[in-house]
Amino acid sequence: MLNLPFLSAPQKHGFSSYISHRKLLHPTVQNSNFHPKFESLASGVCKASEFPSGYGGLRAKTSRGKRAMAVVSSEPVVESEGSGRRRREESGEGFDAIVIGSGIGGLVAGTQLAVKGARVLVLEKYVIPGGSSGFYERDGYTFDVGSSVMFGFSDKGNLNLITQALDAVGCKMQVIPDPTMVHFHLPGNLSVRVHREYEKFIQELTSYFPHEKEGILKFFGVCWKIFNALNSLELKSLEEPLYLFGQFFQKPVECLTLAYYLPQNAGDIARKYIKDPQLLSYIDVECFLVSTVNALQTPMINASMVLCDRHFEGINYPIGGVGGIAKSLAKGLVDQGSEILYKANVTNIILDDNGKAVGVRLSDGREFFAKTIISNATRWDTFGKLLKGEEIPKEEENFQNVYVKAPSFLSIHMGVKAEVLPPDTDCHHFVLEDDWTKLETSYGSLFLSIPTVLDSSLAPEGRHILHIFTVSSMEDWEGIGREEYEAKKQLVADEIISRLEKKLFPGLKSSIDFMEVGTPKTHRRYLARVDGTYGPMPRKTPKGLLGMPFNTTGVNGLYCVGDSCFPGQGVIAVAFSGVMCAHRVAADIGLEKKSPVMDTMLLRLLGWLRTLA
Ligand SMILES: NC(=O)c1ccc[n+]([C@@H]2O[C@H](COP(=O)([O-])OP(=O)(O)OC[C@H]3O[C@@H](n4cnc5c(N)ncnc54)[C@H](O)[C@@H]3O)[C@@H](O)[C@H]2O)c1
Numbered sequence: 001m002l003n004l005p006f007l008s009a010p011q012k013h014g015f016s017s018y019i020s021h022r023k024l025l026h027p028t029v030q031n032s033n034f035h036p037k038f039e040s041l042a043s044g045v046c047k048a049s050e051f052p053s054g055y056g057g058l059r060a061k062t063s064r065g066k067r068a069m070a071v072v073s074s075e076p077v078v079e080s081e082g083s084g085r086r087r088r089e090e091s092g093e094g095f096d097a098i099v100i101g102s103g104i105g106g107l108v109a110g111t112q113l114a115v116k117g118a119r120v121l122v123l124e125k126y127v128i129p130g131g132s133s134g135f136y137e138r139d140g141y142t143f144d145v146g147s148s149v150m151f152g153f154s155d156k157g158n159l160n161l162i163t164q165a166l167d168a169v170g171c172k173m174q175v176i177p178d179p180t181m182v183h184f185h186l187p188g189n190l191s192v193r194v195h196r197e198y199e200k201f202i203q204e205l206t207s208y209f210p211h212e213k214e215g216i217l218k219f220f221g222v223c224w225k226i227f228n229a230l231n232s233l234e235l236k237s238l239e240e241p242l243y244l245f246g247q248f249f250q251k252p253v254e255c256l257t258l259a260y261y262l263p264q265n266a267g268d269i270a271r272k273y274i275k276d277p278q279l280l281s282y283i284d285v286e287c288f289l290v291s292t293v294n295a296l297q298t299p300m301i302n303a304s305m306v307l308c309d310r311h312f313e314g315i316n317y318p319i320g321g322v323g324g325i326a327k328s329l330a331k332g333l334v335d336q337g338s339e340i341l342y343k344a345n346v347t348n349i350i351l352d353d354n355g356k357a358v359g360v361r362l363s364d365g366r367e368f369f370a371k372t373i374i375s376n377a378t379r380w381d382t383f384g385k386l387l388k389g390e391e392i393p394k395e396e397e398n399f400q401n402v403y404v405k406a407p408s409f410l411s412i413h414m415g416v417k418a419e420v421l422p423p424d425t426d427c428h429h430f431v432l433e434d435d436w437t438k439l440e441t442s443y444g445s446l447f448l449s450i451p452t453v454l455d456s457s458l459a460p461e462g463r464h465i466l467h468i469f470t471v472s473s474m475e476d477w478e479g480i481g482r483e484e485y486e487a488k489k490q491l492v493a494d495e496i497i498s499r500l501e502k503k504l505f506p507g508l509k510s511s512i513d514f515m516e517v518g519t520p521k522t523h524r525r526y527l528a529r530v531d532g533t534y535g536p537m538p539r540k541t542p543k544g545l546l547g548m549p550f551n552t553t554g555v556n557g558l559y560c561v562g563d564s565c566f567p568g569q570g571v572i573a574v575a576f577s578g579v580m581c582a583h584r585v586a587a588d589i590g591l592e593k594k595s596p597v598m599d600t601m602l603l604r605l606l607g608w609l610r611t612l613a
């Protein structure tokens with residue numbers, strides 16, 4: 001068996017679902033080789049004794065107010081998954097929190113709680129952690145399941161939430177700076193590289209739109225104002241009044257700036273300064289990457305976060321692949337004495353007679369109980385499936401009025417001969433060939449990542465990985481037989497490859513060494529997301545982020561985390577949602593300070609504000 005240090009030794013207590021990783025990888029992955037980088041990565045970077053001295057916004061305190069690090073070093077709480085649970089079962093101790101799902105949102109919530117001193121149990125349906133930020137291996141390739149564009153992964157500022165989440169549990173991953181966040185290939189031969197250096201990017205953009213130079217600078221100027229305000233705050237739960245009012249007291253200008261832009265969208269602000277329709281379409285494309293909708297529907301705070309972070313911290317790719325983030329967090333969780341159970345498919349959230357969430361039931365009949373339940377499943381899954389039969393709280397009805405499920409996507413993971421890529425090919429590309437109006441339509445625009453440009457160890461020698469994805473809806477793939485389904489996958493993939501061959505890489509088709517196509521059905525099945533949805537998108541024009549719910553729900557004891565919570569889609573966004581969730585839960589279970597009276601007032605106020613969206 002492979003020695004994966006983030007997994008404990010084979011379990012002796014009869015719980016077959018504890019992962020013996022190699023054995024339990026998805027059946028089609030079983031014969032692949034585990035990537036050596038992952039092994040060295042997981043073994044070398046997450047030692048409890050190697051906590052970095054500086055903590056940022058995710059600073060973790062115990063209930064006694066000490067740093068989590070002090071707890072780790074003074075009390076040897078690091079224990080194996082098995083021994084932790086045996087001890088709890090024997091002593092009859094319960095968990096402080098059960099987290100349903102180990103996406104980045106769930107893992108950040110879980111690890112943040114664990115370092116505050118909580119006992120956490122993460123239940124994951126699949127056989128490895130990460131969800132959309134997981135990985136899989138085939139024929140010597142290590143593929144990222146979802147995006148390879150990583151924000152928040154530097155050593156600077158308060159918004160490096162991925163770095164901080166790892167730091168909190170004593171992990172550090174090596175990253176490779178990406179010189180270009182994305183290379184846009186757009187109608188009218190508009191070819192813009194988003195360089196890491198802001199001035200270089202602005203120079204390139206204004207070379208296409210010299211008449212709009214002032215407008216471009218003013219629009220990005222507002223983005224920077226918002227980004228700098230965000231970056232100046234310690235990021236914790238906006239649903240916790242002591243923290244929120246504390247921030248207003250310490251940073252009034254920054255907080256008022258954020259409050260002012262909270263209900264606004266990027267498209268409206270762009271239109272104040274920019275008139276050229278092609279440039280406005282370009283800004284739509286930029287926002288589409290952030291939110292899967294155009295600029296008029298993209299919250300200004302989210303747009304600013306992404307449009308500036310890429311120049312402030314830059315995009316950084318973790319060596320060994322994005323899957324290493326979730327693996328490190330899962331290891332960090334266990335190192336803190338908490339637990340993670342794989343192949344644990346939660347089918348029900350159990351409520352007590354007072355309607356409080358107190359536990360969960362798995363598909364195999366097992367039940368687990370905790371003081372609080374945190375769902376990293378989408379809100380549609382949480383309230384439509386896990387609480388089936390219960391009345392949907394009013395708050396959730398509001399959410400479903402304002403937001404709909406974004407369509408799913410089609411993904412192609414390919415291994416290609418290295419010679420097909422011209423020298424200096426960028427890592428990430430976005431292709432929309434000749435018609436701006438196709439931006440949001442199925443198969444209209446193509447996202448392409450080539451992570452091996454940065455980390456060649458992800459593929460066999462002389463090969464590159466191409467990961468392509470594009471919008472695709474479940475309706476396109478349902479109600480057809482197996483043969484037709486397979487033929488359709490091939491047909492759609494062929495068309496996409498021809499487009500890329502024409503636009504970027506002549507000879508692409510004949511250079512393919514490996515190819516696997518995932519449809520919305522694949523994503524529904526392996527990511528456990530209803531209809532394989534990419535995340536929430538506004539039904540109409542939203543009032544910025546005003547309508548996006550935070551982590552508490554209308555069900556006492558039940559919290560949500562992930563991309564159907566504030567601030568929405570994106571790995572860094574769900575990491576923030578995890579931080580907020582952990583803070584609110586910690587206050588509710590007595591690990592952080594709270595004021596019940598102010599809580600009631602703030603939660604009511606926020607609930608009311610959301611009805612205005
Ligand atoms: N191609 C891409 O770039 C891409 C694709 C999809 C999503 N994403 C991003 O990934 C992020 C999503 O992160 P997230 O944290 O919200 O969630 P996630 O979807 O990544 O993870 C949720 C996890 O919960 C598990 N789960 C769901 N229901 C369960 C149940 N009933 N029992 C046990 N486990 C269950 C799933 O198996 C999954 O591992 C978003 O930022 C999104 O934008 C990126």
Ligand SMILES: CC(C)=CCC/C(C)=C/C=C/C(C)=C/C=C/C(C)=C/C=C/C=C(C)/C=C/C=C(C)/C=C/C=C(\C)CCC=C(C)C
Nearest residue numbers: 149255258259290302305428429447448449567569570573
């Ligand atoms: C409460 C009240 C009412 C008020 C108060 C005021 C205040 C203080 C406020 C505050 C606020 C805050 C803090 C906020 C925060 C926010 C945040 C952090 C946000 C974030 C966000 C993020 C995001 C959205 C991200 C995203 C990303 C993404 C999505 C990405 C993606 C990517 C992709 C798709 C890839 C591409 C690819 C290619 C090209 C290939």
